[in-house]
């Protein structure tokens with residue numbers, strides 16, 4: 001697949017609306033106040049979404065960072081389960097940003113699926129590894145994945161797929177509801193409240209609290225998102241500030257200012273530590289247990 005010119009991009013149907021059937025989940029919120037679908041298990045027809053994507057001959061990118069101890073600990077399971085569940089039957093380009101090089105396990109890839117690897121610098125603090133992703137992603141989207149993919153997802157590596165994560169999740173911009181916070185009242189949400197930070201949200205601001213472990217969209221939308229977040233992180237750093245939840249705080253500010261075109265229910269990125277919940281039917285991604293003391297230093 002070559003360069004995708006903007007004419008082609010504008011012809012893409014990006015919401016896969018033919019697949020939606022929100023009436024099938026009457027007990028949960030399936031639409032945001034600004035009219036974007038919130039995707040729950042059963043609220044879409046996966047086969048229709050698959051067909052619509054196939055007709056458009058899409059290439060879907062998935063960027064993953066794995067630095068320090070994270071490649072050996074998480075990368076193999078993430079990639080193996082992605083081969084089973086992520087955009088099955090579509091053309092997929094994983095884009096793995098790693099350090100040390102050579103830490104990427106051999107995983108058998110299905111037809112039409114590729115896995116280029118890029119070496120990135122190792123930051124000293126885990127917070128810096130996490131935050132540096134926005135800058136690196138911005139550059140990457142201007143390069144290979146940006147040229148070849150129509151839509152891109154950016155994900156944390158400390159999780160694995162446990163169910164179908166298909167084209168129903170694609171849209172111009174996609175945000176993930178945070179599984180620990182989706183049912184909390186707005187005033188309790190952990191937005192950055194320091195007015196000096198670029199990520200600052202005033203009381204009363206904020207639609208939902210989004211999880212930075214999964215976000216996606218068109219290349220153009222993600223270029224805008226990563227520029228905003230990398231700029232905000234640099235602004236804060238120049239003032240000796242660090243937002244409460246690092247890159248996630250800036251991501252939440254971005255999605256407050258630029259509403260996502262699609263929102264994924266917590267089923268798409270679920271923490272098993274929460275335990276069973278009636279509305280969580282089939283989780284798509286499961287967080288790995290946190291073993292920070294061993295991993296981060």
Ligand code: UDP
Nearest residue numbers: 065066067068070126129130156157158296
């Ligand atoms: N990461 C990494 N090495 C590190 C720290 C972070 O590769 O030493 C990457 C990895 O993709 C990870 C993401 O940054 O999933 C976010 O960090 P982490 O998952 O530890 O943060 P949390 O989800 O706990 O906020």
Ligand code: MN
Nearest residue numbers: 156157158213
């Ligand atoms: Mn994580």
